[in-house]
Amino acid sequence: MADIDAVEFERRLREHQSDDELRKIQRYFADGTSGVFLGVRMGTVFALAKEFIDLPPAELERLLESDVHELRAGALSVMDKQARRKRTPPDRRRELYELYLRRHDRIDNWDLVDLAAPYVVGGYLADKPRDVLYELARSQDRWERRTAITATAYFIRQGEVGDTLAIAELLLDDPEDLVHKATGGWLRAAGDKDRDRLLAFLGRHAPAMPRVMLRYAVEHLEPEQREYYRALR
Structure with a gap:
């Protein structure tokens, strides 16, 4: 892939916006979830995360800084996929773990926590x-x-x-x-x-x-x- 960065991830994600999906998401997260929604199915977010699995931590942090819920979910899905991947080197696992904890202010809903905490945090701490x-x-x-x-x-x-x-x-x-x-x-x-x-x-x-x-x-x-x-x- 030519462009592996947060800007391209967002551009690709916005191609899948849907008013119908936006209404569904807003009903599902009617409990006061912070941020805004584009109206993109989570299955689409996760599929795109798989394509962008090599996003470096700096670009992941750019996505986490967004107010758009699906972009933050995408960042955490990439982090989870990197943490699960056997060939991810120890230094990258440490970077992902440190990013998760350092930017926990952007991981501010139950679904975001559940996306990455098991492998990014728990997996890193398994032998520590x-x-x-x-x-x-x-x-x-x-x-x-x-x-x-x-x-x-x-x-x-x-x-x-x-x-x-x-x-x-x-x-x-x-x-x-x-x-x-x-x-x-x-x-x-x-x-x-x-x-x-x-x-x-x-x-x-x-x-x-x-x-x-x-x-x-x-x-x-x-x-x-x-x-x-x-x-x-």
Whole structure:
């Protein structure tokens, strides 16, 4: 591809604008998502990200600086694809990780967090100390707290559930519904890997867990178990 930069990515993306899609997106994100929308299907955004997978970090940051939601989603999709790619060198993985954390101010909705946190953050930290996730879990920013739990998805895939459970414990009193949902969802996934540890966690914390967090966490349990833990509230 001749032009690998943010300007060309945006030009290509705008070719797919649709008023019908814009109305659908605005209904879907009717919860006050920041920024503006072009009206481009996310499937199209992800397909374009695949074409632009070699975008360098400086160009990715230019996309993150945009107020257009689909451009930021495109940047994070490229970051995710680079982080997943086996031949991506360690220096680039570090750059992606540092960019994600440094520009978290531009990663300000649940879908943006979920696009890149598992592989860009969790994947990078897989063989490193994970203290930063505990710092993020204590952040005043709800999206940083969501990153803390969502990044542990990578560890769960490797069969490690300890950090997921520990960070979920820190988030039990979180005031935000979108943090509750992410925490419950990744507790559920942790339980798929280690049911006994999830049950032990629920035995300690189910009475105090936010309703939606508990509902998500027990979804894969047997019906009798689900009813038991829900009754503890």
